[in-house]
Amino acid sequence: MEKNLRKVLERAIKKLGVADAVIEIEIPREEKFGDFATPVAMGLSKVLRKPPRKIAEDIVNAIEEKDEFERIDIAGPGFINFTFSREFLGFQLKTLLKEKERFVRKDLGKGRRIQIEFVSANPTGPLHLGHGRGAAVGAALSNLLEAGGYAVEREYYVNDAGRQVKLLGLSVFAKYQQLLGLEYPFPEGGYRGDYIEGIARQIIDKCVSKYSEMSFREAEDFFTDFSYREMLREIENDLKDFGIVFDTWQSERELYAKNDVDKAIDDLRHRRHLYEKDGALWFKATAFGDDKDRVIVKSDGEFTYFASDIAYHRKKVEKGFSEIIDIWGADHHGYISRLKAVIQALGYPREHLKVLLVQMVTLLRGGKPVQMSKRAGEFVTLREVMEEVGSDTTKFIFLTRRPDSHLEFDLEVAKEQSAENPVFYVQYANARISSIFVHAREKGMDTTGFEGANLSLLSIPEELRIIKKLLTYPMTFEGAVLSREPHRITFYLQELAGLFHPYYNKYKVVTDDAELSKARLALCEAIRIVLKDGLHILGLSAPERM
């Protein structure tokens, strides 16, 4: 729709002797300013040395495709306002009905491959609400880019190698000993949640007291592996119930086992980005804009966490994606510059890696902060929130906010609102349309083919407003894809539902007038196509009954 107008404007402006004008097209805030508007004449006034309104006039006169518009006005300081003709809108709507997804979505990615890594929580405890935010945003972004024509790989990075999983194993081991009535000191800084006892009990059920005589050194591998795998299983299950499935799970251990870490270090060494100092091996991150150089191998010979991160990102890069997106909690923002430095050191532009920060979530209950301490095992899990508030509501709350805004999640408010929650507002529109279709079929009407519908019967303001809104969906969609901002879809859907409900309330779709009914059913079908598309992208259900 706006692509079409852009072409019209380009041709017209070319006639004025300007070849490469940047044409902005926007949807005016007020209806009286038309369906689309462009401030392009104002921008051109400097180049052409003429007053903006005069240029606007020249542009309008140069437009050939006048029949697409009901009106073209020049307003204010030099805006050109376009109002589409009803015939043109009808034609466009019919195209939408015919092409469905192909119309509402655009192939922006052209099959290019993008990897999105998100959640990647340590498998040392259950997912909490902050992970849920990353999960909701990551999944929605993945769906969005996929819909936009990219081949997306959703990846979860599993930190199964470091000291944390070992500490998990030790925590479980200690609990295990205690449950068997033996005295065993709980490790300092160990994990204390109820889930630790759960895992310990599982081990007892499986092999009773086989390990009770052993020292942790002897039982370490078993306890660590069993515990983190159990956690990972639980995490995967939580995510599945949250509606999120990953394509690949990259294990950190595997990077070591397959010598990816060594290879990455060799690679950087050959590229002369490493040096030794004080018995440690350093990466020259400052050469690529980082604050300080970073240690990869400590003087005691141990790798730092950064070493496997280098190997991991090298692996990502070598998989040949056109872009890599990491979604991190904002508390990791200090790592952006060092990883971008790695990307650059490996010979790629730093833009090849895009890090999306998801800000912290403050959990409240009735306005009061809920105390969270992972160490003490006091925290509200994602599963608990899902069960108390609901997955769709939880996701929607995450997706109605920009990822980089701090978020207050009040459990009471989320629940209270559930009756009039915005997510239901959108889903309800879809359910109502389904219901209309059922009703229409009961009346013996055909609700499948709309080729023959006389869409020119859709003439009241509410209907035209809805049609225009539908036809701007591709524009919103494109903006969301290019800016990598799924929340734009969320707001669009609320606006669309906000046009449908009043219409529904005021007018009947199914009436005695068969032809009008058919046209209105066609409109409903178009709304449904867009609603379903948007809800699908956001990872939300589109129930037919509520």
Next chain:
RNA sequence: GCGCCUGUAGCUCAGUAGGAUAGAGCAACUGCCUUCUAAGCAGUGGGUCAGGGGUUCGAAUCCCUUCAGGCGCGCCA
């Protein structure tokens, strides 16, 4: 001390890559179900866009600065 994020209605948040008179939901108040679902609709109020300066035809949006909140700044993971 340095870096990143944030500051918009009582509350939670949008504001479409600088555009026209600043938007939604919640909360408050008043009406609407013998009709395709009332998880809905109609109506009523509410603003120093944190403060100050600058850039230009035009700024919530870009730059500088001050203030406030959050998060980071290890040979931790």
